[in-house]
Amino acid sequence: MNQILLMDYGVGNSAKIKQVLEMKALNVTVVDFKLEDNFQDYQTLILPGVGSFDGCMKSLEASGNLDFIKQAASLGKRVIGICAGAQIIFESSEEGSCKGLGIIEGNVIANQQTKNVLNVGRKIVKFEDSNYSRFSSDRFYFSHSFQLNPVDKSCILAKTSEGIPAFIKKKNIYCIQFHPEKSGMLGIDFLSDLVLESLVN
């Protein structure tokens, strides 16, 4: 059975992501620590995130979902992290002191390329990978002060025009720095296509 799981651990804007995916006729199950169901037969796990690295990690630990995410990654499920949810997939962040999930080798560092550390607004993103090049546009919405810094730079599939990593893929793990749910129809199409890929494959 195709299933799309969306992690709700108290700091992500899971409601909005669920809404945009359901607009594209994708059924989403929101997963939180209150549920007793043992999810095994699913294809995709979406990890949203808003706010600080430490704030997200502490909420994730408190929710009891931390091991579930690591297990999803090791089982080869498609794990899609969005914004702060993408950052906690890494080992650590200059923003805080908590350890991240460590699913992708690397850390999260302060923005250097923008005039102020805060990178906010619609930005030009160029997708280098031919699978996603149709999405290259200037309409993706970013709102962050720290950026993804993988050890393996070849997994960076898209950057902003200032050189900030926008989209990373490492095997079955996908990290989106911008907010697809806030980037108009283009962003909604991008996220839903990414999810649909896992269902088709």
Place this chain on the structure above:
Amino acid sequence: MKRVIPAITFFNESVFVTLQFQKRLDGGDLLNSIRFFSESDADELIVSFPRYRNSESNSLLLKSVIETCFVPLNIAGVVRDMNSATELFGLGLDKVSITLTSKNINLMKEISSRYGSQAITAIVKIDRTLDLTTTLLADQLLESGAGEVLFIDIAKDGSGSGLDLPFLEKFKSLSDKMPVLLRGGCSGYAELGSVLNLNWIDGIVAASMFSCTADRQSILLNYEREMWSNHDL
């Protein structure tokens, strides 16, 4: 890229285009206005609720507002404590605007600490009678944890007479600390294009310009991005 942000003001039952933030033209249904700017793929959208009172019906209204908008959404006049902030961010709100005062600073710090500085827009209302130094303002802004500052020129609101740049330039140095947004009096697309070329301005917020005809006598929602996006930003 610079940001061009339409602003909507909602007084209890209806959207109103204002003049110095007093009701002037009835702008109709709130969700229709939001839907228009969302479908126009506005860079961001600010919705202000000047007389907001907590109630079940207003909570439902805010939920509908957030659900209707698919561009970055900033809400002003609503969040007065962490509970309301938590509820709204959980529903998908991106930012809250809070007036920078000594009374609000602790709340702003708390929201910034939990949701990041990008979640807070500090509002500074222009008062030409006050001798507010930028040094003091910079200290307050940094203490608040806000990610950006929005200067609102109340005297110019709804006038369409042009931004008072000679006055606003006194706050120019703040752009070294954080993005600076301006609101109040933008006359139209031509002025928008020229103002956005100024290095220290990160964005313009405008209300009547995007809700009215050019003479500001009738309601006409508009957001023509091609009118300024061809400029070298």
